[in-house]
Amino acid sequence: MSAFLYRLGRTSARHPFRVLGLWLVAAIAVMALQGSLGGEFDNSERVPGVESQHAADVLNERFPSQGGLSARIVLHTDDGRLDDANHAATVEQTRAELDGGADVAGVTDPFETESAAVSADGQTAYLDVTYGLDKLTVTQLDDAMAVTEAARADGVQVELTGALALLAQEAPSSELIGVGVAIIVLLVAFGSVVAMGLPIVTALMGIFAGAAGVGVLSAFLDVPEFSLILSAMIGLGVGIDYALFIVTRHRQHLHEGMSVEDAAGTAVATAGQAVLFAGTTVVIAILGLFLAGLPAISGMGAAVALVVTVSMAAAVTLLPGLLGLAGTKIDKLSIHRKAHVVKPAEETLAGRWAHHVGNHPVRYALMGLGALCAIAIPALSMRIGVPDDGNAPTQTTQRIAFDQLAAGFG
Template identity: 45%
Template sequence: MSHFLYRIGNFAGRHPWRVIAAWIFVAGAVFMLNSSQGGEYDESFSLPGSESQRAADAIEDRFPQETLYSSNVIFHSDNGLTDPATKAAIEQAVEQLTEGEHVVAVSSPYDPRGPTVSEDGQTAFATVAFDIEKVGIEELDAAEEAVQDVRDAGIQVEYDGGLGYADLPAGGNSELIGVLLAVVILAVAFGSLVAMSLPIGTALLAIVVGSSGIGIMAGVVAVPKITGIVAMMLGLGVGIDYALFILTRHRQNLAAGQSVPVAIGRANATAGLSVLFAGVTVMVAILGLKLSGIPMMEKMGYGSAIMVAVVMLASITLLPAILGVVKHRVNSARVPFVKQKPVDNPDAASAKWAARVVAKPLRYGGAAAVVLGILAIPVFSMHLGFADAGNDAPDTTTRKSYDLMAEGYGAGINGPLQVVLDADGATIPSGAIERISTALASEPGVASVDPPSTNEAGDIAIISVVPTTSPQDAETGELLEQIREDTIPAALDGTGVEASVTGNTALTEDVSSRLQDRMPLFLGAVIGLSFLLLMVVFRSVLVPLKAAALNVLGVGAAYGVIVAVFQWGWFANLIGVHESVPIMPLAPMLMFAILFGLSMDYEVFLMSRVREQYRKHFDPRRAVVEGVGSTARVITCAALIMIGVFSSFMLDVDVTTKMFGLGLAVAVLLDVTLIRMVLVPAAMSLLGHRAWWLPAWLERRLPSIDIEGGAYDGEELPVLEPVADEPEREAALV
């Protein structure tokens, strides 16, 4: 592989415009194909095979009028809403609401068939049904005009659902902030505006191609919006980082007196090979989301893998071509007041620090492990759930409507359970409906049971159950389990009617249960495949085992920080989160896939240099110090870029985007400090020569891969013999 990468880099350095023209052609073709055949992101969520999904599908197929897209318009006054003048104003507003372009029906709060005025008479709501899924600003403007007279009368009017989120501000351009941070970091690191621009330019062009590829995929299958967000995070982070590693090695080669094509080829054969295996590791981890059994997560895995693959290919093909164009001008346009330091500096502070850790591994490694363990403690109180209007900022109309509904009708009104009765084509017996309604109403934790709604065929009925607790309350989940496991089977025994429960609370519980069941398989596959890949790369059993263990510890600490900030509310206001937020059910598995893959990036870059040094003199501790000293500066620079990119997404208005941005940024920070600079040197020091042990029978069966790229020009590296006696080897090295 190193031979192949050397030839690619050398060819690109000698014929740069051919490669650049090919990339521009591909980018243009993919962009135009996306413009003509690409699709929009799909915000729908499904969980095939779950009870809640089966019930929702039955409603949509056989009771479509119950699936109309609707929003509530909430009216509130401390003086009450029952006097004639107030009733007249609200009824006039309801009549005007029906005149909206996409409005198909509006229910009156005073309709005797189903009044919605609260018991204290201070709150009421009208339900507006639309014939479109996405309610826009035009519909909101029409509603505002309709209720203006009510507002002028001193009555508070708020919206939930589509109307409430119609004027939600856009997420902004968080990625631009990440790019600006990368510009500053690279300018300081390289001290050259030309060198600074190369990784960013390469990554941005690759992101255009990758984003267009995801758009084309969206034209074929349903792709959730968060796929684009996660892919953009990864594309910016790893794209700039991968180009940075290759560019750094290329500049070292130029400084050593190599010609431009040779320097590019050797950089591609060494750092480029590390990039290739790091990228493949990230893709393996992300594609493991296929095992989640959730279509939304599968699409996120596919989209993110597309982006990583494109930026990885751009780093080993497009970047070498650009380097061939700039030639020795790569260090030109110097940044004033920035003093350059050699990357390979044995006297660097990082090398001195590594020497201290290697000398006392138990002290430093133990302290780092304790810190990560403490950070991971909040994980044990993690509560999974989808954020709802109750987690919105207090000054938003959706949050105000949520609070008004909870105060007027009880906390459970914001998350009712829907019990769906299905007679499989036959008419549902009225006695069965009465029995289940009575049983549900008598269940502790149920505030009210609405009258059943039956379709025209009479073979499906919906009973809405309002709990006494809020949707995110643990008691609501317990009520759901009780209804599913005991109440429904007992009430419908012998009736021939089947019942299932759906609704947001039921969907959340089903998602959590699905992920909990699939998590062991997912973890085993991701960790196992990464272990095998690293074992092939490093010809070792203990190095990949150490990497897997430390990465899991780092991811656990990142989980803990997420729980402390979003669920416990620690410092949440600093990132624009005003209320306690449950952890999105998809977040743990998705974050593990991303973080495990990214942490393997730094593992490959660091350990490939440690192995390279070890194979020169077979001194394990010295190799660790030299490896850390030669890679710490560039890894730190790469990590700062990735932290900046991920942190910029915390400025987004969407709380889920904030959650991923913070989690990824914290994980990278912990990885590049406590793990890469403390735990890895400590562990390698304790392992000594054993770190590079590989059974002879396994050695013969594994393919040979030269991760250091030392054989790209025909120079063969010495074969590492297994160590028979650790004390004798260490004594020989003294």
């Protein structure tokens, strides 16, 4: 394996433009395959083999209009009651406008005698909207928001819950924050803008190609939409981590006097082998999610495993090509002072610490095990539950709706 990885790394560093071209062609091919297969994400969250899923399937088959998604719309006022003369007309108008929305199968009436959808103090009520769809879109959100604004103008506060509220939320930019933090950490660690950029470029290219592959995967498996975000976050972490190993070893060999090609080949043969071992372990562990027997969880695991696999491939092929392209200028644009001298690995603080730990393995193994056990103690008191709108940030519409329902109905 080491000999093969050495030849792979050396060849990639010798022909960087060929490597970059092959990766570009591969990425375009996967994107074209994604477009031709027409794969779509599936958020149905089916649970095969249970009675509730069988009941849902029968409902969808025999009563399609009643088998779609539903959303609860919460109405609230601090001035009087919703069922008084000042607000009842607004509530009824809101219900009628929601009932006339796109793909709406029905809307409950909170004022029906047996509905119990109005709180005892009359300040809070709710409407249940049933859609003839298994996935809501921005069209349903726009209809609900238009009704919300009209009702608020008449003194009735309207809040959304469930899938409608999730559509109204903006996707968090956690990936961009992760990239920003990684740039700062790598810049401090390497002390060079060029060396810092190589792991970032490798990770982003791996995520890009892996995400296109997830789109292809969705044509064959039930891949939930959130898998893409999860895959990007994990792909960013492992992509930078794997590339960091190889770049560090490559720079060390360059400082020892090796040529660029030999340094890249040796780095891939040593650190690259560790990367493949670690990545394969991650892939096997993630694929263990198939044992859960849930299509959504299995699809998520397959998507993450695919992105990790692509990240491994990028680390041992694309990265050596970038190292060859950077050549001996990998330490250019240094943030260190000009008099900075690179110390041998064994003379650095990390090197001395590693040597010290290696001389006392039993002592530090027991200390590490004890620390891990102490950190794991809170897990014994962990309470597991299903998240609901009460877990959302306080300023979101679904959290406001949750608090209003809790205050009005208990």
